[in-house]
Amino acid sequence: MPRPRSSPPPSALAKHVQRFQELKRGLDQLEYFCKGTVLKRMTKCGKAYCACRSDPNKRHGPYFELTYKVEGKTVNVRLSPEAAPLYRAASAQFRKLKTTLQRLEKISQAVLKLQAQIAQSK
Numbered sequence: 001m002p003r004p005r006s007s008p009p010p011s012a013l014a015k016h017v018q019r020f021q022e023l024k025r026g027l028d029q030l031e032y033f034c035k036g037t038v039l040k041r042m043t044k045c046g047k048a049y050c051a052c053r054s055d056p057n058k059r060h061g062p063y064f065e066l067t068y069k070v071e072g073k074t075v076n077v078r079l080s081p082e083a084a085p086l087y088r089a090a091s092a093q094f095r096k097l098k099t100t101l102q103r104l105e106k107i108s109q110a111v112l113k114l115q116a117q118i119a120q121s122k
Contacts, residue, residue, distance in 0.1 A: 012114060013111065013114045013115070016107050016110050016111045016114065019107055020104060020107045020108065020111065023100055023103055023104050023107070024104070026100055027097075027100060030093060030096070030097060031089070031093050032090050032093065033090050033091075033093035033094040033096075033097055034066070034068075034087065034090040034091060035068045035069075035091075036091055036094075037066070037067050037068070037091060038064060038065070038066055038067075038079065038084055038087050038088040039064065039065045039066075039067055040061070040062045040063075040064055041061055041062065041064075041065060042056075042059035042060065042062055042063075043059055043060050043061055043063060044060070045060055063078065064078070064081060064084035064087075065079060
């Protein structure tokens with residue numbers, strides 16, 4: 001004999017819905033974003049007698065690059081020292097967006113599961 005299915009407590013559903021709404025409001029505070037990482041590079045030149053070849057402290061730079069992937073290929077974009085902080089902040093915003101979307105998806109799955117249980121118990 002099958003057991004009657006009990007519906008989840010309404011407070012569980014309300015808690016998830018409230019958290020979902022909070023995360024959605026957080027999206028309104030998002031600034032410009034871009035995928036990638038800003039790197040600071042110190043490089044060696046090709047001159048045989050330059051000090052950069054033997055002493056890592058005398059390498060040329062810093063040079064800033066934005067690095068990201070497109071269709072499996074790494075793309076490097078040279079940035080000016082003034083642009084580097086802007087892209088670094090945009091890159092952090094992209095990571096924040098990804099994390100928020102992952103959390104929204106997890107909550108959505110939980111809400112859908114609870115709603116399905118409620119629908120089955122009717």
